[in-house]
Amino acid sequence: xIIVSYVLGIIEAGGTKFVLATADADYNILQKKRISTxxxxxxxxxxxxxxxxxxxxxxGLGSFGPIGIKQGTQxxxxxxxxxxxxxxxTDMVGTLTDALHVPVFFTTDVNASVYxxxxxxxxxxxxxxxxxxxxxxxxxxxIQDGQFVGGHAHLEMGHxxxxxxxxxxxxxxxxxxxxxxxxxxxxxxTIELRxxxxxxxxxxxxxxxxxxxxxxxxxxxxxxxxxAPEKIIFGGSVISEDDMPRVRAxxxxxxxGYVQVPEELIVHSHFPDxxxxxxxxxxxxxxxxxxxx
Amino acid sequence: xIIVSYVLGIIEAGGTKFVLATADADYNILQKKRISTxxxxxxxxxxxxxxxxxxxxxxGLGSFGPIGIKQGTQxxxxxxxxxxxxxxxTDMVGTLTDALHVPVFFTTDVNASVYxxxxxxxxxxxxxxxxxxxxxxxxxxxIQDGQFVGGHAHLEMGHxxxxxxxxxxxxxxxxxxxxxxxxxxxxxxTIELRxxxxxxxxxxxxxxxxxxxxxxxxxxxxxxxxxAPEKIIFGGSVISEDDMPRVRAxxxxxxxGYVQVPEELIVHSHFPDxxxxxxxxxxxxxxxxxxxx
Numbered sequence: 001x002i003i004v005s006y007v008l009g010i011i012e013a014g015g016t017k018f019v020l021a022t023a024d025a026d027y028n029i030l031q032k033k034r035i036s037t038x039x040x041x042x043x044x045x046x047x048x049x050x051x052x053x054x055x056x057x058x059x060g061l062g063s064f065g066p067i068g069i070k071q072g073t074q075x076x077x078x079x080x081x082x083x084x085x086x087x088x089x090t091d092m093v094g095t096l097t098d099a100l101h102v103p104v105f106f107t108t109d110v111n112a113s114v115y116x117x118x119x120x121x122x123x124x125x126x127x128x129x130x131x132x133x134x135x136x137x138x139x140x141x142x143i144q145d146g147q148f149v150g151g152h153a154h155l156e157m158g159h160x161x162x163x164x165x166x167x168x169x170x171x172x173x174x175x176x177x178x179x180x181x182x183x184x185x186x187x188x189x190t191i192e193l194r195x196x197x198x199x200x201x202x203x204x205x206x207x208x209x210x211x212x213x214x215x216x217x218x219x220x221x222x223x224x225x226x227x228a229p230e231k232i233i234f235g236g237s238v239i240s241e242d243d244m245p246r247v248r249a250x251x252x253x254x255x256x257g258y259v260q261v262p263e264e265l266i267v268h269s270h271f272p273d274x275x276x277x278x279x280x281x282x283x284x285x286x287x288x289x290x291x292x293x
Numbered sequence: 294x295i296i297v298s299y300v301l302g303i304i305e306a307g308g309t310k311f312v313l314a315t316a317d318a319d320y321n322i323l324q325k326k327r328i329s330t331x332x333x334x335x336x337x338x339x340x341x342x343x344x345x346x347x348x349x350x351x352x353g354l355g356s357f358g359p360i361g362i363k364q365g366t367q368x369x370x371x372x373x374x375x376x377x378x379x380x381x382x383t384d385m386v387g388t389l390t391d392a393l394h395v396p397v398f399f400t401t402d403v404n405a406s407v408y409x410x411x412x413x414x415x416x417x418x419x420x421x422x423x424x425x426x427x428x429x430x431x432x433x434x435x436i437q438d439g440q441f442v443g444g445h446a447h448l449e450m451g452h453x454x455x456x457x458x459x460x461x462x463x464x465x466x467x468x469x470x471x472x473x474x475x476x477x478x479x480x481x482x483t484i485e486l487r488x489x490x491x492x493x494x495x496x497x498x499x500x501x502x503x504x505x506x507x508x509x510x511x512x513x514x515x516x517x518x519x520x521a522p523e524k525i526i527f528g529g530s531v532i533s534e535d536d537m538p539r540v541r542a543x544x545x546x547x548x549x550g551y552v553q554v555p556e557e558l559i560v561h562s563h564f565p566d567x568x569x570x571x572x573x574x575x576x577x578x579x580x581x582x583x584x585x586x
Contacts, residue, residue: 066552081553128444142519144444150521151421151437152555159551160518161511163454163473176551180456218454225453226435226519228443258452258469259359260374262445 006289009056009102010281011047012109013063013092015084018043019278020050027282030054040079040090048099058292059104060284062112062277063092065139069107069154077106105288108154109133109277110141113269116280117233118143121270126230130223131269131276132157133236134216138183142227149227158183160222165214167207170194186215188238199238213243217250220266230262235269235276244268299582302349302395303574304340305402306356306385308377311336312571313343320575323347333372333383341392351585352397353577355405355570356385362400362447370399398581401447402426402570403434406562409573410526411436414563419523423516424562424569425450426529427509431476435520442520451476453515458507460500463487479508481531492531506536510543513559523555528562528569537561
């Protein structure tokens with residue numbers, strides 16, 4: 001069957017808001033709506049209403065986690081043990097497909113981001129990439145030859161063990177790992193926990209940003225050793241293009257000449273306003289549609 | 294074409310010895326020879342002589358590294374910047390295929406090991422696995438759905454950053470990273486560097502083994518977060534089946550209830566005498582043969 005025309009849908013499912021949108025086959029946005037994240041019943045009913053009013057042929061759904069992504073298991077398509085009240089156990093894919101009868105590609109928000117970069121962004125000319133978001137939390141997604149990395153479950157790169165910056169004596173903000181994971185020492189909330197001020201009120205010369213760049217570099221270094229991607233891409237609200245030179249310098253310090261890495265390995269997201277996930281979700285909707293036909 | 298009968302060859306290319314062998318389609322060994330690693334010219338001539346005397350239809354070659362594994366690049370099939378005198382730049386695959394005219398599957402020794410475990414060992418019932426060897430160095434290989442993980446290059450998991458055991462004040466043995474990578478604090482030579490004694494002369498109650506189990510657990514934890522495999526398998530001469538309970542306990546401490554991992558995630562190699570790589574190399578020879586036909 002040759003598909004000549006179709007409409008793609010996306011759900012960017014976040015802990016505080018959901019973004020719903022439709023687009024044509026060139027990813028030109030047709031409709032878009034932002035809703036706040038309420039109970040699963042209310043929020044998913046809003047999603048269903050939106051896509052009943054604006055029918056689509058497939059949906060790409062990048063979700064907050066943890067989620068069940070291993071096909072063929074009982075947990076597939078579900079939100080797992082999230083601390084977000086009421087959401088643990090929610091059958092996202094089942095609820096949507098029962099109501100809308102279209103294929104749904106279900107993955108993590110960061111996998112959607114890495115896919116967006118891989119299809120049309122910073123990784124479009126390579127075969128493998130890692131995407132990190134540093135925001136309220138820290139997440140990472142990885143792709144190799146078109147397949148997401150992750151066997152039993154999705155990746156949890158933000159909780160990987162961390163070597164502390166020698167001057168950083170912060171006790172850490174991760175409820176599970178304290179200062180013993182990247183999220184605990186480099187996620188957005190650690191800035192206020194360290195300084196009493198929100199990041200946007202601080203001068204960029206504040207040492208806290210030096211620490212965060214060091215940890216970003218260490219995340220990239222750890223990812224490189226564990227996955228050997230051709231691109232490592234940073235998104236999220238905490239660091240920007242301006243941080244990249246310092247991140248690259250710390251990466252080189254950590255490597256210390258051990259491995260030769262690709263030119264321009266470490267880059268900032270290609271898309272403004274963290275839109276990698278939007279592009280990725282549309283591309284995943286398209287992949288789901290093609291797989292179903 | 295239906296292949297009815299064939300002979301498989303392997304080369305286990307190590308820094309001190311090469312193992313050459315042939316087997317039938319059921320991996321029953323037909324001939325086997327061990328040679329010491331001399332110059333590339335001498336060593337590869339021995340390999341070629343062996344396989345001219347004992348012809349095979351394909352060769353699985355698991356090699357010490359670093360090696361070029363990205364097909365289509367200039368480095369593919371070569372030994373890269375090894376400190377081993379004379380070996381940097383050696384064209385392993387080109388030299389062998391020019392002389393022997395059979396397909397060669399070229400990968401790292403640890404990738405061969407993880408493949409052996411995946412085909413017939415501890416990971417034979419799952420879709421994804423990581424294999425660590427802790428010996429003179431520390432290496433890791435990863436497989437997901439039959440494909441090795443690694444985009445730009447092979448993995449270098451042994452050099453990933455490490456959080457030191459709180460009681461361990463060892464300065465580290467890695468020439469590149471000191472005590473700032475797993476190899477620097479947990480590879481075999483660190484035992485003698487710490488204690489002045491070889492591991493085999495020490496009581497297993499020596500705290501050095503506690504440290505090594507802690508680092509093994511941290512390697513497994515880091516790998517789980519970066520790759521989410523269904524099995525993490527330890528081989529090599531430094532730790533054994535007896536270490537697994539303590540490794541698992543440290544892993545649970547590091548996780549601290551954050552993620553739910555598969556039952557029996559962490560296991561020791563299925564094969565005695567670190568034979569995972571032998572099985573893997575034969576299976577890779579078979580894969581190369583099938584891909585070529």
